[in-house]
Amino acid sequence: xxxxxxxxxxxxxxxxxxxxxxxxxxxxxxxxxxxxxxxxxxxxxxxxxxxxxxxxxxxxxxxxxxxxxxxxxxxxxxxxxxxxxxxxxxxxxxxxxxxxxxxxxxxxxxxxxxxxxxxxxxxxxxxxxxxxxxxxxxxxxxxxxxxxxxxxxxxxxxxxxxxxxxxxxxxxxxxxxxxxxxxxxxxxxxxxxxxxxxxxxxxxxxxxxxxxxxxxxxxxxxxxxxxxxxxxxxxxxxxxxxxxxxxxxxx
Amino acid sequence: xxxxxxxxxxxxxxxxxxxxxxxxxxxxxxxxxxxxxxxxxxxxxxxxxxxxxxxxxxxxxxxxxxxxxxxxxxxxxxxxxxxxxxxxxxxxxxxxxxxxxxxxxxxxxxxxxxxxxxxxxxxxxxxxxxxxxxxxxxxxxxxxxxxxxxxxxxxxxxxxxxxxxxxxxxxxxxxxxxxxxxxxxxxxxxxxxxxxxxxxxxxxxxxxxxxxxxxxxxxxxxxxxxxxxxxxxxxxxxxxxxxxxxxxxxxxxxxxxxxxxxxxxxxxxxxxxxxxxx
Amino acid sequence: xxxxxxxxxxxxxxxxxxxxxxxxxxxxxxxxxxxxxxxxxxxxxxxxxxxxxxxxxxxxxxxxxxxxxxxxxxxxxxxxxxxxxxxxxxxxxxxxxxxxxxxxxxxxxxxxxxxxxxxxxxxxxxxxxxxxxxxxxxxxxxxxxxxxxxxxxxxxxxxxxxxxxxxxxxxxxxxxxxxxxxxxxxxxxxxxxxxxxxxxxxxxxxxxxxxxxxxxxxxxxxxxxxxxxxxxxxxxxxxxxxxxxxxxxxxxxxxxxxxxxxxxxxxxxxxxxxxxxxxxxxxxxxx
Numbered sequence: 179x180x181x182x183x184x185x186x187x188x189x190x191x192x193x194x195x196x197x198x199x200x201x202x203x204x205x206x207x208x209x210x211x212x213x214x215x216x217x218x219x220x221x222x223x224x225x226x227x228x229x230x231x232x233x234x235x236x237x238x239x240x241x242x243x244x245x246x247x248x249x250x251x252x253x254x255x256x257x258x259x260x261x262x263x264x265x266x267x268x269x270x271x272x273x274x275x276x277x278x279x280x281x282x283x284x285x286x287x288x289x290x291x292x293x294x295x296x297x298x299x300x301x302x303x304x305x306x307x308x309x310x311x312x313x314x315x316x317x318x319x320x321x322x323x324x325x326x327x328x329x330x331x332x333x334x335x336x337x338x339x340x341x342x343x344x345x346x347x348x349x350x351x352x353x354x355x356x357x358x359x360x361x362x363x364x365x366x367x368x369x370x371x372x373x374x375x376x377x378x379x380x381x382x383x384x385x386x387x388x389x390x391x392x393x394x395x396x397x398x399x400x401x402x403x404x405x406x407x408x409x410x411x412x413x414x415x416x417x418x419x420x421x422x423x424x425x426x427x428x429x
Numbered sequence: 430x431x432x433x434x435x436x437x438x439x440x441x442x443x444x445x446x447x448x449x450x451x452x453x454x455x456x457x458x459x460x461x462x463x464x465x466x467x468x469x470x471x472x473x474x475x476x477x478x479x480x481x482x483x484x485x486x487x488x489x490x491x492x493x494x495x496x497x498x499x500x501x502x503x504x505x506x507x508x509x510x511x512x513x514x515x516x517x518x519x520x521x522x523x524x525x526x527x528x529x530x531x532x533x534x535x536x537x538x539x540x541x542x543x544x545x546x547x548x549x550x551x552x553x554x555x556x557x558x559x560x561x562x563x564x565x566x567x568x569x570x571x572x573x574x575x576x577x578x579x580x581x582x583x584x585x586x587x588x589x590x591x592x593x594x595x596x597x598x599x600x601x602x603x604x605x606x607x608x609x610x611x612x613x614x615x616x617x618x619x620x621x622x623x624x625x626x627x628x629x630x631x632x633x634x635x636x637x638x639x640x641x642x643x644x645x646x647x648x649x650x651x652x653x654x655x656x657x658x659x660x661x662x663x664x665x666x667x668x669x670x671x672x673x674x675x676x677x678x679x680x681x682x683x684x685x686x687x688x689x690x691x692x693x694x695x696x697x698x699x700x701x702x703x704x705x706x707x
Numbered sequence: 708x709x710x711x712x713x714x715x716x717x718x719x720x721x722x723x724x725x726x727x728x729x730x731x732x733x734x735x736x737x738x739x740x741x742x743x744x745x746x747x748x749x750x751x752x753x754x755x756x757x758x759x760x761x762x763x764x765x766x767x768x769x770x771x772x773x774x775x776x777x778x779x780x781x782x783x784x785x786x787x788x789x790x791x792x793x794x795x796x797x798x799x800x801x802x803x804x805x806x807x808x809x810x811x812x813x814x815x816x817x818x819x820x821x822x823x824x825x826x827x828x829x830x831x832x833x834x835x836x837x838x839x840x841x842x843x844x845x846x847x848x849x850x851x852x853x854x855x856x857x858x859x860x861x862x863x864x865x866x867x868x869x870x871x872x873x874x875x876x877x878x879x880x881x882x883x884x885x886x887x888x889x890x891x892x893x894x895x896x897x898x899x900x901x902x903x904x905x906x907x908x909x910x911x912x913x914x915x916x917x918x919x920x921x922x923x924x925x926x927x928x929x930x931x932x933x934x935x936x937x938x939x940x941x942x943x944x945x946x947x948x949x950x951x952x953x954x955x956x957x958x959x960x961x962x963x964x965x966x967x968x969x970x971x972x973x974x975x976x977x978x979x980x981x982x983x984x985x986x987x988x989x990x991x992x993x994x
Contacts, residue, residue: 229600231596231599231600234596234599236523257712257713259602259603259604259712260602262599262600262601262602263602266600266601267600269593269596269597269600271593273593273594273596273597275594275597275598275612276594276616285598285601285603285611286601286602289601289602289603289607289611290602335597338601339600339601342601342602434890434891434893434894435891437891437893438891438892438893438894441893441896442804442892442893444796445796445797445799445800445804446800446804448793448796448797448800449796449797449800449801449805449809449813451793452793452797452813452816452817452820452863452867453812453813453816455820455860456816456819456820459820459823459827459828459831460819462831462835463827463831509726510726510729513722513723513726513727514723514726514727514729514730516723517720517723517724517726517727518727521720521723521724530731531727531728531730531731534730534731534733534734535730536981536985537734537978537981538730538733538734538737540917540977540978540981541737541921541974541977542918542920542921542922542923542948542973542977543921543923544921544923544948544951544952544970544973545737545741545921545970545973545974545977546737547951547952547955548741548951548955548966548967548970549736549737549740549741551955552740552741552743552744552967553736553740557740573733573737576729576730576733577730580730604712604715604716605716605719606715606716606719630822631822633824634822634823634824634825634826634827635824636824636825636826636923636924637923637924637948637952641955641956661824661826664826664827664830665826665829665924668826668829668830668833668928669928674834677830681827681830684824684827685823685824685827688822688823688824689819689822692815692818692819692822696815
């Protein structure tokens with residue numbers, strides 16, 4: 179098992195409020211790692227450090243380190259733009275760009291210099307297949323992405339991220355608000371994708387984490403309470419809090 | 430004795446209704462008179478031929494061309510400046526003393542009446558910079574005049590673009606400028622275009638600032654340094670010097686029609702692209 | 708590769724800073740040059756003689772613009788007398804009474820009215836209003852009342868749109884609460900809505916005044932050209948804007964400087980009005 183993403187006593191504060199408290203975690207390559215915990219536990223903040231989207235927040239202080247493949251990503255010499263090509267993100271609310279399905283997927287590759295139409299179309303086909311959306315949209319790639327249903331849009335967002343050939347995919351509560359069938363499709367897609375990508379899945383839905391993740395991390399109020407294989411965490415959690423959360427006693 | 434409030438209510442409703450209709454009526458009367466008296470004047474000859482005898486006879490072709498030149502060149506200069514300023518204010522800074530200062534500048538420019546622009550353009554461009562009465566002096570003056578409008582409308586349009594779109598673009602490894610160019614500006618385009626159209630409309634109707642910078646030569650300006658007329662200036666001179674009432678009405682028709690046309694395009698753009706995004 | 712994009716981003720940022728600063732640059736230039744030409748005469752002849760002087764004969768050394776200052780104010784007041792009630796009524800009608808269809812008719816109509824150039828207003832004023840006044844009220848027709856009438860119509864769009872915005876931003880709950888207490892629509896409007904929208908409505912009036920006092924073309928066509936303070940509604944007059952516009956083309960030397968001095972006075976008045984409208988009232992809103 180190889181470590182893909184690692185944090186080392188990572189501490190993130192917004193003004194006076196410390197949102198992540200000395201989190202040390204090692205996420206393994208080609209796995210699905212689930213981050214769970216009640217709202218405000220810092221899971222989304224941790225993700226925003228990995229994709230450096232935290233750069234867009236005001237008044238942030240970061241201490242400690244975060245590394246991908248052993249190299250720090252908080253270093254001044256790191257180009258966040260290039261980092262975001264390697265780390266793709268799917269957000270809780272699907273946000274298609276107001277253009278066609280094809281253009282949505284082509285957006286990333288075009289930024290990186292791919293202009294050949296044939297190449298772009300094959301990338302689109304490939305990514306849409308991986309996101310389990312190809313069959314539903316293959317005849318209408320030129321139509322507006324806004325016309326898709328919520329579940330379809332979210333799979334489009336996943337496909338869009340894949341187009342950049344990232345190494346890591348971060349998903350922040352991707353299935354909240356989606357119907358069970360769309361949720362299932364996304365979960366199936368992720369299960370297949372983990373062989374090529376390292377996936378972190380943030381979810382409030384413990385059952386989802388139990389279903390598809392290999393490792394689970396439980397966060398509470400900014401601290402990493404427990405982190406182990408999903409099997410272990412869900413059948414024999416070491417911490418009382420973990421057990422209470424999984425059983426739904428709070429959250 | 431207290432008057433029944435319900436009676437007052439009804440009376441007031443009728444009164445307000447009447448005043449609203451009255452206001453519309455004013456507009457209808459204005460447009461009606463202009464069109465009724467001016468339309469007989471307007472034909473292809475009027476539009477395409479040159480004025481003769483100071484405008485007593487002939488057409489208004491140079492004035493039309495002058496208007497188009499002035500409006501287009503001013504827009505060409507003011508749009509990058511204005512949209513650029515708007516982009517800077519929304520994307521590159523947070524509210525600070527600096528942005529407040531810039532906004533103060535913009536609002537102040539917006540509040541200056543056209544005659545003062547005429548005074549400024551006259552002393553600065555025509556005299557000090559030795560451009561003489563010229564298309565260039567007119568363009569530069571008008572550019573500054575319409576700049577605040579473009580900045581205001583562009584800023585509103587850019588701010589209206591949902592923050593989420595920017596976040597998505599960044600997450601797909603776009604840089605700030607790439608995000609602005611490919612996502613924010615296209616989404617803000619209807620608002621920006623509307624602002625541009627409104628500014629063109631204003632430019633076309635301007636007189637006080639133009640007459641003292643571009644001058645009022647009857648010739649067609651073939652270079653930036655030549656003087657010329659716009660339709661509004663031509664119309665004013667025809668009316669004031671009492672040269673020809675008929676030609677004045679004719680000019681007014683073309684002038685008002687152009688402005689109407691521009692406003693309609695502005696509305697069309699605004700509504701069409703709002704529909705596209707909703 | 709990394710350096711190139713970072714460099715480009717920096718380049719873009721600084722270009723945009725320059726663009727943003729251009730507004731300040733232009734404002735500075737305008738101030739500098741109008742003051743530059745306008746102040747010398749104040750120093751040479753004395754501000755009192757210019758601002759309070761009653762005689763305007765610039766080629767002979769008389770630079771008094773007091774009559775013009777008064778005329779500008781009178782004409783603005785006149786415009787407001789006509790434009791404010793009518794404009795406010797239309798704004799109230801638009802926000803409280805009109806249905807969708809009327810709205811779709813009124814709003815474009817007002818925008819169109821705003822788009823009609825002032826020379827057209829002046830022209831129609833000369834052809835129709837001036838003779839009307841001459842025949843029914845007396846005088847030459849080129850008068851304070853004619854100018855006020857036309858200017859009043861011209862500032863309608865400003866007053867209507869800003870008042871409308873103020874009225875519409877009054878929370879729905881106010882209307883509902885008032886109606887729940889049994890008030891008629893009009894009672895609600897004049898007891899609750901108008902007072903809440905008061906500062907916005909006042910701002911619209913002041914901005915309307917600003918427009919009226921800065922108006923040039925329509926005024927010079929209709930107001931006549933008298934250099935004395937008008938003593939009746941039927942007297943002709945000359946405003947500050949008219950002073951500049953009528954003589955700039957052929958003025959030289961001190962005469963021309965005097966026109967810039969007129970411009971300085973006009974600028975100060977308008978800045979004061981804008982300041983009151985934007986800051987004085989915005990502060991009230993913030994409270």
